[in-house]
Amino acid sequence: MKSVAIIGAGITGLTAAFYLKRKGIPVTVYEAGGHVGGVIQSIRRDGFLAECGPNTLLETSPKIAQLVRDAGLASRRLDSDPKAEARYVVRYRRPIAMPSSQLGIFTSELLSAKAKLALLREPFVPRRRDGREESIAEFVVRRLNREFLDQMIDALVAGIYAGDPHQLSVQQAFPRLAELEARHGSLIKGQIFGARERKRRGEIAKDRAPKFSFDEGLQVLPDTLAAQLGDAVKLNTPVTKLTQMEGGWRVSTATGEAEHGAVIYCGTAYKLAELQIERSAGLRPGESRIPNRAGSETGVPLYPTLDLGAFSEIRYPPVASVVLGFRREDVAHPCQGYGMLIPKVEGFRILGTIFSSSLFPNRAPAGHVTLTSYVGGARQPDLASRSADELVALACEDLRVLLGVKGRPVFEHTMLYPKAIPQYNLGYGRYRELISTVENRAAGLFLAGHYREGVSLGDSIVSGCNVVERVEKFLMTK
Ligand SMILES: Cc1cc2nc3c(=O)[nH]c(=O)nc-3n(C[C@H](O)[C@H](O)[C@H](O)COP(=O)(O)OP(=O)(O)OC[C@H]3O[C@@H](n4cnc5c(N)ncnc54)[C@H](O)[C@@H]3O)c2cc1C
Numbered sequence: 443m444k445s446v447a448i449i450g451a452g453i454t455g456l457t458a459a460f461y462l463k464r465k466g467i468p469v470t471v472y473e474a475g476g477h478v479g480g481v482i483q484s485i486r487r488d489g490f491l492a493e494c495g496p497n498t499l500l501e502t503s504p505k506i507a508q509l510v511r512d513a514g515l516a517s518r519r520l521d522s523d524p525k526a527e528a529r530y531v532v533r534y535r536r537p538i539a540m541p542s543s544q545l546g547i548f549t550s551e552l553l554s555a556k557a558k559l560a561l562l563r564e565p566f567v568p569r570r571r572d573g574r575e576e577s578i579a580e581f582v583v584r585r586l587n588r589e590f591l592d593q594m595i596d597a598l599v600a601g602i603y604a605g606d607p608h609q610l611s612v613q614q615a616f617p618r619l620a621e622l623e624a625r626h627g628s629l630i631k632g633q634i635f636g637a638r639e640r641k642r643r644g645e646i647a648k649d650r651a652p653k654f655s656f657d658e659g660l661q662v663l664p665d666t667l668a669a670q671l672g673d674a675v676k677l678n679t680p681v682t683k684l685t686q687m688e689g690g691w692r693v694s695t696a697t698g699e700a701e702h703g704a705v706i707y708c709g710t711a712y713k714l715a716e717l718q719i720e721r722s723a724g725l726r727p728g729e730s731r732i733p734n735r736a737g738s739e740t741g742v743p744l745y746p747t748l749d750l751g752a753f754s755e756i757r758y759p760p761v762a763s764v765v766l767g768f769r770r771e772d773v774a775h776p777c778q779g780y781g782m783l784i785p786k787v788e789g790f791r792i793l794g795t796i797f798s799s800s801l802f803p804n805r806a807p808a809g810h811v812t813l814t815s816y817v818g819g820a821r822q823p824d825l826a827s828r829s830a831d832e833l834v835a836l837a838c839e840d841l842r843v844l845l846g847v848k849g850r851p852v853f854e855h856t857m858l859y860p861k862a863i864p865q866y867n868l869g870y871g872r873y874r875e876l877i878s879t880v881e882n883r884a885a886g887l888f889l890a891g892h893y894r895e896g897v898s899l900g901d902s903i904v905s906g907c908n909v910v911e912r913v914e915k916f917l918m919t920k
Contacts, residue, residue, distance in 0.1 A: 444703030445470055446913060447693045449681045452480025453899060454891040455708035456667040457509060457906025458913075463671060464512070465914065470702065471671060472695060474680035474713070478668040481862070482899075484659025485855060489807035491659050492765035494857035497796050497814060498522065499660065500651040502900045505907045513666050515656065522653040526800045528779030531597050532790070537775070537782040537844060544633070553589065560587040565628040575868055578616055579607040585629060597783035600793040603897060604761045604819025605865050614874075615866035651900075653780075655802050660899070683718040684887065689920075691886055692722070703920065704886040704913050708906070711864055711873070711893035715754035719884065750880070756873060756893060758861035760826035762817045764837040765798070767853025770809050774846025777811055782844065786821055790840045793819050810852065813841060820865065830856040864893045886920075888913055 446462055448455045451473035459469045477483075481495035501507055510519055530537035533552055541550045548558055567585050570576070576584075578599060582591045591607060599607045603615065613620045622632025637647070646652075656662035668675050676695075683694040684705055691705045707714060781796035792815040799806040806812040815837045818826025828836070833856045841847040877889045890909035892902050 443467060443917070444690055444701070446917075447472060447681075447691065447700070447702040447705045448708060449693075449705065450474075450480065450708035450710075450891070451478040451664070451668065451675055451677070452708060452891065452902065453482060453664060454902040454906040454909075455480075455706070456664050456671070457903050458706050458708060458890060458909050459671055459674065460509075460513065460667045461907060461910045462913065463674070465910075467914070467917065469671070469674050470693075470700065471668075471675045472679045472681045472693065473675065473677050474709070476678050478675060478677070479661055479664035481859060482660050482664055483857065484661035486658065487855070488767075488853055490765075490767045490810070490812055490853045490855075491798075491805045492812070492853075492855040493655075493659055493798065493814060494763050494765070494855070495859070496660055496899050497798060498653040498655055498801065499663075499903075500648055500653055500898060500900050502646050502648060502651045502898075503904050506900050506903050509903055509907070510663070513663065513670070515662065515666055518656045518658075518662055520655050520657055520802050522655075522780070522801045523803075526779050526797065530779060530782035531594065532782055532784045532788045532844060533593060535788060535843060539779070552593065557587055557589040557593075560590065561630070565630050567628070569623050569627045575614075575871070576612050577608050577868055578610045578612045578619075581612040581616075581619065581623075582607070585623070592787045593785050596787070597785040597794070600786070600819060600821060601783045603865060604759055604793060604816065604821070604863055605867075606820040609820065609865060609867040611866055611868045611870055614868075614870040648898075653801070657804065681717065683720065686719075686721045686884060686886070688722075704888065704916060706888045706890055706909055706913060708891045708909075710758070710861065710891075711753040711756040712758060712861060714889070714893075715751050717750060719750065719887075750876075752876060753873065753893075756870075757820070757865040757867060758863060759820045759823050759865065760818045760858065760860050761793075761862035762826040762828070762833055762856055762858045764792070764815045764817060764833050765812060765853070765855040766815070766834065766837060766841070766851040767806055767810050767812050768847060768849070768851050770811055772847060772849045773811050773813075774848075775844075777813070777845065781814075784844075790844070791822065791825055791836045792817055792840045793821060795841065795845075806853075812853070813845070813847075815841070819862075826858060827860070830854070863897050866897070886916060888916075 445468035448459045448471045451471050459471045462469050483494040485492045529540045538552050541547050582595045599605050622629050626632035679695045685692040690701050690703045692701050777797040783794045784790050796814040798814045799812040834854050888909050890905045895901050895905040
């Protein structure tokens with residue numbers, strides 16, 4: 443059987459490669475960078491463990507726990523401390539605990555009496571019926587009120603997407619919210635009745651999903667998958683060109699070419715835009731063509747109206763992570779919980795902070811705490827590229843006001859992601875259609891990952907699992 447080429451050794455590519463190999467299908471994983479895991483990077487130094495990229499994996503689908511078991515990592519899985527469930531949102535320039543129950547919101551000081559009334563009114567707000575795409579900001583103001591947007595949703599959006607609520611599409615970025623309104627006419631009614639449907643589909647709501655990592659951080663997962671793939675993973679090997687051949691694909695890199703039965707692209711959207719895709723026969727110079735799966739051998743021009751260059755339009759704002767370790771006595775706040783989200787209206791420079799050493803043991807030496815803050819995003823993109831010293835200084839300044847931090851940190855690690863998280867902004871459906879068009883026309887080329895099925899780590903794992911099913915079906919019908 444011809445092998446499958448997988449482009450990208452992030453969690454999507456490694457998940458796909460791992461399961462294809464288990465099914466007896468040979469694979470080669472091409473990775474442009476010098477390490478596996480993509481944006482996942484766990485660093486152990488001086489007794490601290492810094493997660494530069496993602497901090498936690500949310501178990502929103504049974505496929506995620508299954509991957510952990512199949513990789514033989516069940517004994518290394520670390521579930522978050524149940525005492526660390528509290529989430530804080532900053533208001534009046536201090537972190538306020540989010541209520542643990544839905545009714546608790548009515549006694550919380552997070553929202554004014556006016557916003558609480560808006561919540562009571564929400565089930566009676568008519569659903570939108572014209573089908574027009576809306577930003578999450580418009581959606582929330584229409585169904586609740588401006589305060590909800592400014593105090594709660596803005597903070598939440600910064601925590602998930604490092605994004606701008608006025609740009610993110612509710613249909614594309616928060617499809618469950620749009621679905622709750624469409625099906626139940628109300629978010630509150632939908633919360634109550636939707637729980638039964640989610641259970642039937644085997645899905646777990648993000649706010650209730652178990653959170654976990656591994657004893658030595660999230661990096662354990664890609665490292666373990668890569669170790670099981672062995673020589674099949676080729677680091678420092680960017681793929682530059684794909685050529686469709688009779689019965690398969692030629693994959694070109696700077697160091698050579700290889701033929702495969704199918705190709706799965708698991709990189710980023712902006713790198714997809716740079717990929718050259720050609721058809722071997724009947725191709726005029728300078729013209730890219732992809733044959734029609736159902737159509738003639740002469741092929742059809744590659745997207746008469748669209749080309750892969752369109753993927754470069756997808757915004758990935760820069761994000762810097764700032765991991766700081768402090769002596770316990772130098773932090774006034776107990777930091778017991780998941781972390782704090784910060785809405786823009788509060789005027790801080792960090793987007794939010796994860797209380798990393800409360801969530802998982804071994805993130806800091808005894809008597810110390812680790813705090814992971816994020817800077818930049820769509821809110822203040824220029825801040826992300828400040829020097830390491832400036833990032834540490836601005837994070838310390840905000841943490842001093844918010845958590846009563848004093849003195850210098852005893853541990854510092856910063857990391858810039860110049861293009862961090864794709865923004866499922868208004869109009870994003872166009873890119874999803876383009877993805878389907880590419881797959882339909884280019885038989886044997888598959889697209890998977892964070893730019894397609896959701897931006898979280900869990901979404902990427904599910905995307906890697908789903909593409910394996912499509913590839914297997916394709917190989918069987920060849
Ligand atoms: C700062 C930050 C914090 C985050 N926090 C969380 C969190 O706490 N929880 C959570 O669930 N999610 C979080 N996420 C999101 C989550 O980490 C990502 O969505 C997920 O890891 C994406 O995995 P991926 O494999 O699809 O892509 P990536 O990790 O981007 O991997 C893609 C890989 O493809 C390679 N590649 C691209 N083009 C080519 C080419 N032409 N040839 C060869 N290789 C190529 C790249 O080098 C890269 O290694 C965070 C993301 C960031 C950036």
